[in-house]
Amino acid sequence: MAYIIGNRDQNTLFPPVIQDYVGKEDPVRAYDAFIESLDLQEMGFEINAYKAGAHEYHPRALLKLIVYGYAYGERSSRRLERAYYHNLSFMWLVSGIKPDYRTISRFRRENKEAIKQVLNQNVKFCIEIGLIAGNTLFIDGSKFRANASINNTWDEKKCGKYLEIAEKNIERIMEEAERIDKEEDSKGSLVKLKEELQSNEKLQAKVKEISKKLKESGKEKINTTE
Numbered sequence: 001m002a003y004i005i006g007n008r009d010q011n012t013l014f015p016p017v018i019q020d021y022v023g024k025e026d027p028v029r030a031y032d033a034f035i036e037s038l039d040l041q042e043m044g045f046e047i048n049a050y051k052a053g054a055h056e057y058h059p060r061a062l063l064k065l066i067v068y069g070y071a072y073g074e075r076s077s078r079r080l081e082r083a084y085y086h087n088l089s090f091m092w093l094v095s096g097i098k099p100d101y102r103t104i105s106r107f108r109r110e111n112k113e114a115i116k117q118v119l120n121q122n123v124k125f126c127i128e129i130g131l132i133a134g135n136t137l138f139i140d141g142s143k144f145r146a147n148a149s150i151n152n153t154w155d156e157k158k159c160g161k162y163l164e165i166a167e168k169n170i171e172r173i174m175e176e177a178e179r180i181d182k183e184e185d186s187k188g189s190l191v192k193l194k195e196e197l198q199s200n201e202k203l204q205a206k207v208k209e210i211s212k213k214l215k216e217s218g219k220e221k222i223n224t225t226e
Contacts, residue, residue: 018091018092018095018096019092021088021089021091021092022088022089022092026089026092027131028068028089028090028092028093030125030126030129030131031064031067031068031071031093031122032064032092032093034122034125035060035063035064035067035118036060038060038118038121040059040060040063040114043114043117043118044111044113044114044117045059045063045111045114046059047059057097057099057103057107059107059111061094061095061097061099062099062103062104062107063107063111063115063118064093064094065080065083065084065090065093065094065099065104066080066104066107066108066115067115067118067119067122068089068090068093069083069090070119070137070173070177071122071126071137075173075176075177075180076101076177076180076181076184077101077102077104077105077108077177077180077181077184078101078184078187080101080104081098081099081100081101081104084098085098105181108174108177108178108181109178112174115174116170116171116174119137119170119173119174120166120167120170122137123137123163123166123167123170124163137166137169137170137173
């Protein structure tokens with residue numbers, strides 16, 4: 001029996017409209033609605049369209065990216081950049097824009113306290129609507145869910161302990177994000193090949209060159225600086 005082989009040139013039924021990238025049941029819609037409801041200026045974000053430069057992105061879009069990404073374990077600005085290239089939920093959330101990782105990192109640094117405030121409010125929002133499972137803003141979502149769902153009610157007195165834990169976890173997440181970005185500062189993008197390899201012909205030539213070296217040397221590793 002022959003292998004099943006894909007064809008990148010075939011037509012697909014991929015939705016032509018970004019709005020259709022995610023279903024009505026996708027949790028990303030809740031994060032989007034939550035951040036759309038916030039008064040960002042009141043929370044300390046600068047909103048000034050007249051000041052915006054040619055490559056300036058609206059703070060609300062960058063905030064959506066960070067809050068949703070942090071909630072599901074993405075801390076690195078490079079990985080957040082990669083997410084909206086390869087993940088439909090992220091593409092939908094930021095409406096198709098593509099800020100680079102340096103823009104994301106700078107936005108986080110310049111709005112650290114305001115972002116923490118939003119993340120803490122997001123925790124309460126997620127509790128209210130039951131978006132706890134898999135959310136890394138909570139250290140132990142299963143225990144939290146068991147305590148928060150008694151009689152299907154929630155109040156700060158009942159869940160105060162867990163809100164404090166989540167707040168400390170958010171502090172740790174912000175510190176971790178900053179540390180990772182510093183460690184990766186000298187590394188390149190996760191979504192773009194080196195300029196000299198962006199041509200398919202040049203890429204194939206490089207692959208053949210490396211394959212030849214490996215065969216001749218019998219090595220399993222090569223010098224990546226060559």
